[in-house]
Amino acid sequence: MRLTVVGAGYVGLVSACCLAEMGNQVCLLEHNPARLQALQQGRVPIYEPGLEALLQQVLNRQLQVTGNVSLALNEPELILVAVGTPSQADGNVDLSQLWQLAEAVQEHLRHPTVLVLKSTVAVGTGDALQAWFEQRAIPVQVVNNPEFLKEGAALEDFRRPQRILIGAEDAAAAAIVERLYVPFTRNQARVLHMRRREAEFSKYAANAFLASRISFMNELAELAEHVQVDIEAVRQGIGSDQRIGRHFIYAGCGYGGSCFPKDLRALSHLGRSQGLPLPLLSAIEQRNERQKQRLIDKLEALLGSHWYGKRVALWGLAFKPDTDDIREAPALVLLRALLARGATVQAHDPAAMPAVAERFPEAVASGQLQLCNEPYAALENAHALCLLTEWKLFREPDWLRVMQLLAEPRVLDGRNQYDPGQLATMGFVYLGIGRGGLASERRNRAAA
Ligand SMILES: NC(=O)C1=CN([C@@H]2O[C@H](COP(=O)(O)OP(=O)(O)OC[C@H]3O[C@@H](n4cnc5c(N)ncnc54)[C@H](O)[C@@H]3O)[C@@H](O)[C@H]2O)C=CC1
Ligand SMILES: O=C(O)[C@H]1O[C@H](OP(=O)(O)OP(=O)(O)OC[C@H]2O[C@@H](n3ccc(=O)[nH]c3=O)[C@H](O)[C@@H]2O)[C@H](O)[C@@H](O)[C@@H]1O
Known part of the structure; x- marks a missing residue:
């Protein structure tokens, strides 16, 4: 054609x-x-x-x-x-x-x-x-x-x-x-x-449904932290039910990207325009905002609330792996907070660094934001490592090297990629998302 x-x-x-x-x-x-x-x-x-x-x-x-x-x-x-x-x-x-x-x-x-x-x-x-x-x-x-x-x-x-x-x-x-x-x-x-408007509606329904699964898991992840449960075990426990399925039930640092956030907002707006309260949709969005903010709370739990003069390593900036897209990326919420509170940020992302440099030119020019050309360079003398996008490159790091490079052995795992038991045994202080069942995590939370 x-x-x-x-x-x-x-x-x-x-x-x-x-x-x-x-x-x-x-x-x-x-x-x-x-x-x-x-x-x-x-x-x-x-x-x-x-x-x-x-x-x-x-x-x-x-x-x-x-x-x-x-x-x-x-x-x-x-x-x-x-x-x-x-x-x-x-x-x-x-x-x-x-x-x-x-x-x-x-x-x-x-x-x-x-x-x-x-x-x-x-x-x-x-x-x-x-x-x-x-x-x-x-x-x-x-x-x-x-x-x-x-x-x-x-x-x-x-x-x-x-x-x-x-x-x-x-x-x-x-x-x-x-x-x-x-x-x-x-x-x-x-x-x-189907009819034209039904196709239009179906697109929003699909994205809202997928986003609801993520917010649901993120909400349960917070609860899990309080009742000594590891959300990763729960994910496997429910995902094996074919009616639920394994996709889009990964707790993490919130959904980002150019579509879920904007499409949820548009659907809520449609409800408002019809005079209809849609509390479920609002809850999905609120939970997602909270989830991004929770990265800040968790880093405070690891570092204390004074970040001025601290050095923090970020692995991953894109809203998900295999893209350079940083639209509404959760990483940017933490990055902005770190910059506003006087921390120095050392970051690596395999594809999104040019977009981040364009978005934060002053921080790059002043050296407060350093975009490093490989993952380990971002770790040097940092007081914590935060994993924010689960690129394959970050899945199996050389932990001994990580330990040597960091000034303090602290890991915030925003995507639940790492084995908390292994990291605790090696002497890392570890915080993930919803990993309340782990003795090490309980100990670390209590100590933090
Ligand atoms: N990004 C994604 O993964 C998905 C996006 N969508 C939807 O698809 C649409 C497009 O999304 P993206 O590709 O991400 O958008 P984008 O913003 O990356 O690309 C849109 C492109 O259209 C060009 N453009 C706009 N008006 C034009 C005109 N009159 N003549 C020539 N070029 C013009 C812009 O310069 C831009 O390059 C949006 O409605 C989005 O919600 C749907 C599914 C997946
Ligand atoms: O309308 C769109 O533009 C597209 O939006 C999403 O695609 P995309 O935004 O590219 O990426 P996803 O893989 O859906 O991830 C979205 C966000 O959710 C997060 N996510 C995803 C899955 C999960 O289990 N947990 C989770 O936190 C990701 O990290 C990412 O931030 C939909 O999956 C596509 O079907 C749709 O076409």
């Missing part, structure tokens, strides 16, 4: 490359000049495993990357929309990028087309957009087709989707979108047809 993808972010770039890989003729429209230039040279401006190799394989063959709006919107059979839909201050979703695109479609489109919303949009957006095009007699059918890929595993998720949701009011438009996915649904994926 001949299609245009608008927006070369995580979703648009991955979609464009994977659709091009299947033989479609794809035009990828991006208006950010730096991003555009990088892509045209075959460089991926974000960190996503495998993506750069795929881009180079399809670029200037099945995939054209352009900033030329008129070329991109002239006569594609399909337009896939993957522009950003960030939060507004009131929690509602900001659809300004989408409406700007609608204006561009009005100006440049010369043939009937199907406009497929892959961006996460407020419930009712597709209907509003459809009405807008109809009022102007522009031959566009709007379809909602939410994207469920995860950063860090985006290619795998796109190539092997578990389900494809097609939300449409027009059967012919739905059939065209379904045809696009035929190469991806041969094995297992189910294609589910």
Whole structure:
């Protein structure tokens, strides 16, 4: 098929490359000049495993990357929309990028087309957009087709989707979108047809449900600390029940990223706009905020409350492993607190350091934030090590070397990656998340 993808972010770039890989003729429209230039040279401006190799394989063959709006919107059979839909201050979703695109479609489109919303949009957006095009007699059918890929595993998720949701009011438009996915649904994926607003709602429901599991476990983790229970044992105890499942029940330092926080806010906003109290959704968000703050409490338990002049090592800054994305990353909450309270921070992250340097230029310039080019350099003379993102690189450290490098043998394990018994035996003071069942942790909490 001949299609245009608008927006070369995580979703648009991955979609464009994977659709091009299947033989479609794809035009990828991006208006950010730096991003555009990088892509045209075959460089991926974000960190996503495998993506750069795929881009180079399809670029200037099945995939054209352009900033030329008129070329991109002239006569594609399909337009896939993957522009950003960030939060507004009131929690509602900001659809300004989408409406700007609608204006561009009005100006440049010369043939009937199907406009497929892959961006996460407020419930009712597709209907509003459809009405807008109809009022102007522009031959566009709007379809909602939410994207469920995860950063860090985006290619795998796109190539092997578990389900494809097609939300449409027009059967012919739905059939065209379904045809696009035929190469991806041969094995297992189910294609589910529904109304446009049901697809929009389903996207929010999926993210809110996953976030609720994480907040649920984080809440129980705090309780576990008070009743001498290790939440890791509980995770295994419940995850083996197939009705519950093993995914998204890892206690940690709270969910971050560009989607869960903003989508929860948008769903709560929808409730408020309907005059409906939705206390369960509010609780998910409140717990998540508390969970990020708990990192600060825990570090105080390890270091005392005066951090001025202390040196703290951070392993991991991205909101999750295998990405350079730091949007709403839990690590930033602790990092800001450390900087505000006069500590020196030595950090390492395999991919997110450029983004952090851009976000905290003054701290980097003053030397208060040192971004180290390998994990062990971050440990030198530090008074504590905090693991905040569970990159594979941090899973099996050389603990003897860690002990030698740290000024004080203290470990805050924000992702429950380490064996507290082993660390206690070696002489580390260890704090994890919800690891109340461990004699060492009880002792350390009492001592702290
Ligand atoms: N990041 C993720 O893992 C996922 C994101 N989503 C949703 O997909 C949407 C996009 O997310 P991301 O890819 O993370 O966003 P992003 O912000 O990383 O990328 C959006 C891109 O669109 C470009 N853009 C905006 N308007 C444009 C226009 N008129 N013409 C050309 N380029 C334009 C921007 O310059 C930017 O490069 C959001 O609605 C998000 O909620 C859905 C599933 C997964
Ligand atoms: O709408 C979106 O943008 C995407 O949001 C999430 O994907 P993503 O944010 O990339 O990453 P996740 O793997 O879901 O992790 C989100 C956050 O939850 C945290 N998390 C995840 C799982 C868990 O058990 N515990 C936990 O704390 C992660 O550390 C991370 O901070 C969803 O998983 C995707 O299906 C969805 O398409």
